[in-house]
Amino acid sequence: MAFTLAQISDTHLSALHPGFSANFEALAEHLLAEAPDLVIHTGDVSAHGEQPGPQGGEDLAFARAAMDGLGLDWLAVPGNHDVGNDPACGGDTPADATRMARWEAAFGPGYFLRDVPGWRLIGLNTLITGTGLPQAEAQFAFLEEALAGAAGRRIGLFQHKPLCEVTMAESQLTYWAVLPGARRRLLGLLAGHDVAFIASGHVHQAQDRGVVEGFRHVWAPAVAFFVGDTWQARMGDKRLGYVRHRLHADGRHEAEILPLPGLQPHDIGLMPHIYGPQKPVAA
Numbered sequence: 001m002a003f004t005l006a007q008i009s010d011t012h013l014s015a016l017h018p019g020f021s022a023n024f025e026a027l028a029e030h031l032l033a034e035a036p037d038l039v040i041h042t043g044d045v046s047a048h049g050e051q052p053g054p055q056g057g058e059d060l061a062f063a064r065a066a067m068d069g070l071g072l073d074w075l076a077v078p079g080n081h082d083v084g085n086d087p088a089c090g091g092d093t094p095a096d097a098t099r100m101a102r103w104e105a106a107f108g109p110g111y112f113l114r115d116v117p118g119w120r121l122i123g124l125n126t127l128i129t130g131t132g133l134p135q136a137e138a139q140f141a142f143l144e145e146a147l148a149g150a151a152g153r154r155i156g157l158f159q160h161k162p163l164c165e166v167t168m169a170e171s172q173l174t175y176w177a178v179l180p181g182a183r184r185r186l187l188g189l190l191a192g193h194d195v196a197f198i199a200s201g202h203v204h205q206a207q208d209r210g211v212v213e214g215f216r217h218v219w220a221p222a223v224a225f226f227v228g229d230t231w232q233a234r235m236g237d238k239r240l241g242y243v244r245h246r247l248h249a250d251g252r253h254e255a256e257i258l259p260l261p262g263l264q265p266h267d268i269g270l271m272p273h274i275y276g277p278q279k280p281v282a283a
């Protein structure tokens with residue numbers, strides 16, 4: 001029997017946004033019927049966890065309670081709306097010690113390791129790699145040890161940002177993917193290990209291109225909202241849903257992107273009260 005894992009992402013939960021909570025509840029109902037062995041959330045669990053003042057803490061607590069309410073075994077890594085973004089990406093909510101402490105108080109460390117038959121699952125916080133925070137170096141050391149100790153298990157990585165947009169060699173610094181310097185360092189660590197797939201969120205578009213440059217990249221759809229084509233170029237499938245992974249003890253892996261028609265297709269471009277007006281993409 002395969003180990004079944006539901007990868008969910010970008011729920012952007014907050015008491016302020018009942019429409020997003022309704023999507024989460026519809027997903028939760030579906031998952032309860034499906035009864036996966038494990039749920040992994042690939043970040044942006046909360047809507048405004050990165051905001052200073054009480055709102056940030058309240059949203060993280062709200063999101064944590066929602067995850068506990070699933071009644072399923074779950075793990076999570078943070079997104080930029082939970083701990084802030086890598087400072088190199090700009091913006092006025094950089095990932096810093098205060099934001100990390102708040103996440104850790106609500107959810108625990110930003111990375112995780114879970115062994116299941118035939119597999120080692122590793123979660124990474126992709127928002128801190130360029131911060132100089134002690135957690136950043138601790139995470140690289142954790143990853144090195146986790147890879148070295150896999151003992152023949154295949155490895156699945158879970159992180160908020162995809163490792164690249166299109167190719168590992170891309171050198172531009174973008175909002176959507178791991179920074180080029182951090183990508184090189186991660187690739188250096190991953191080299192020689194049996195990493196079967198990298199499962200990510202953040203883009204609010206689903207994509208599974210199969211194995212490219214040695215890794216299968218699985219981009220999860222969002223749960224809360226999509227970004228309309230006026231404001232975000234289309235790279236994948238913008239329908240909301242989740243990913244069902246099946247992990248076989250002999251190393252086979254299946255991933256299925258499952259749009260859920262019961263989720264309301266909120267377009268964040270039409271909801272400027274939540275994150276402000278979105279910037280149209282260049283024509």
Ligand SMILES: [Fe+2]
Nearest residue numbers: 010044079202
């Ligand atoms: Fe998101």
Ligand SMILES: [Fe+2]
Nearest residue numbers: 044079080202
């Ligand atoms: Fe994000």
